[in-house]
Amino acid sequence: MHLGRRPTKKLLKADADKILEKYRDYSRILADKTFFKRLSLGQFKKLLVASLFPSKMSEFCSGSREVERALKFVKEVHHSNLILSAFKEKYKVDMSSDEVLHELDESWIKYLPVDAKHKWLENKISEATDVTDQASFLSKLPVSNCMPKLKKLIQSQSDPKVRTAIVRCMFDTIKINEDSSGIKDLFAYLVKRFRNEIPQFRDAVRSKMSKFENLYLGVDDWTPIDDFINIIKLNGEASYKNDLRLVFKYQIQNAFSGNADLEVVMKNYLEFEMCESSDLSSDVVSVCQDLPCHKPYLEWLIRETPKMKWTEQNSKLDFSIEIFVSSSKYNKDQEGDLIEIPDWILDCMESALNSENTAKWKKDSILRTIEKYPIPRFQKYISNRFPDSVVELCRLLRQEPDTILQHIQKIVETTLASSHESYRDFFKKCRMYDSFGIASELTNQCHKILVNDPDSTSIYKQSNAVRVMALLLHPEEYCESDFAVCTGRKAY
Template identity: 35%
Template sequence: MSLLVNNTIWILINVFLNNSLEQILKRSSTCSSNTAHVFPHHIRSSALKKAIGNHFDDISKCFDDKFRVYNDQRIIRRLSLDQIKKLYVSRILPSTSMEFFNMDEWSDPFYFLTFVNPSVRSDIIVSSFQAKYNKNCLSSDLLPKFKLVSPNHLPKEAKIDWVNLRLPEMDCVQDEAEAIAYLPVETSMPRLKQIITAQSDATVRAAVAKNMVQTLNWNQCYSGIRDLVEFFVTRFRNETKGFRQTVVSEMGLLGNLFLKMDWEDWSAIRDFIDLINLNDEVPNCQGGLRSIYSQQIHAC
């Protein structure tokens, strides 16, 4: 656990013990990694929850670039939706909407959302945008301003509108495929299959294959996993090792979707893994394979 995260938890505990906030900040800026490292392993969940509940306003005020509450998932899980929105508006969103629309997926507003339950992300971003800038980010003039990496955090209908607005102006196959992946699977998958079969460049095919797995993940569509993997096995059996490595790495991110599959559906995945074994590519695919096998064990 990083010193930044340890300092964050250390602040919370000291606030909980009613220490002076000014003294906390002063001491935390100079505390050693050895001192900070003691705390995370001994904090009871009930104590952490009580600290946040009783002192959230004070805690949120002291967080700046050095102290970020969302760096520790133990903390973010104990924030209410209202607390998350308050922190998002006061500490996460930039001062202007123009700055917001120029940010990439690893910038604070979007990185923060990865720590939040996917079911409330669109609510957080839409309502917080309105509260911060007094503007509707889903309006016809602002919606197109979202970058290609952003629409996944929008409500379903807004994602569809965004794709329909932006797709005609895209002239890159990879960008088109990524945009289409935001659409519902019943729309995205047939279009992505057409795109990938039309490509002569192996690198482009691998990129589109990644988008095909992503559209299942973004739409939480476990029922489409078997069909997609069978498509890869039958139509792209002789693909490059880069293609298979990309696919298995992205499949490793499907997580709990595997647990919802029928046991018979795993046969397609085993066939794909057999191709990896046949081509001696296991060392290059260890990360994705490890994630897939761990889910298969739980599915047994």
């Protein structure tokens, strides 16, 4: 059992020094987050020296998960100074000295001064007998230092699996050093020297290149990157689109920022999306949602979608619904800087709502959007629609309990036909409103399901009815209910 936030604060205030010195005795009752976040940097250093650092330096050198766990609650900018100063105080020697460096586990290297870190890495590189280990250590050096060595290393390997391991390290060093200047050169090198590699090699590159994120914003020439993506397309390996979407989104951002020809970039991107598909996926709409270009990107799609050719009208509807949902959410989140939703989208949404051929989940998606972001034209579709969100149900329970009672049957149909976990809070609160007969009526409805519908084909209906009754009834009532106990055994 852990102390709560307030008792932890009081305990620290009463005798912080004793707790820091005897932390291991108190750790079982202290809540980590509350305890560590209450410490000043000076107190944290004292904790490291007095309790968390092992008594023997050799034990420290082999690594400490306990220290790593505690550091998660301290701003990263302070990590290095805390470790180095606490080490000096505890063991009376510099952590970056030669006698210590030789013994240090790799997990401590990130806290060392740059020169000491490079010295440790150079030693490991010279000692390593395995090529992949050499590449891994090399990748932690500056790009200008390690990339020529990694190129030399990969060119000397005959085993494609080893080359694949090394190319991962070539991408790692750019990510570790956050050096966007090496991206263009790396892709140009891969296109020139390794365009005919095994599929696993290209898979490794595709996976790693998706991790560069904002580093792509520093790329001024995307030609080598596009060339490598074209190699992936030519080899029929573009089905894993999500990885490459994480690359294209930054090229699109660059284009909207005026650093590239927008129409050329968008044409190239859409060709990639269509290379193994008959129509655009609705996932395309959300590609730039976390970037500054999100609004102009959506506006571009709104403008260009009517011009696109579609082989399946369902695909066009899915795409249009996603544009409607994303644009509506943007307009709600960014009031005053609105995206104009044109008539063709509104007409498409209304047609979908009125069509018997539209899947229920698509109609629900449109209606949920209209509920959250009202549009006068669509109010007639939601005026008689009973909400199915837990938040809205709880609000009605507080403010309009009679409305809940009037729609008991609808609530039961909605919640028991699928996993009811998300509605748990609502059902628990219903017990407080039994003066309106809500809990009793819900219990009756669940009872009817268990008695009258024992062979329901729904995977959830029977078991959920039992669970809901367990939430609504007092323990004594529930245990005395033979129908609940018997059916409960069957449901579980």
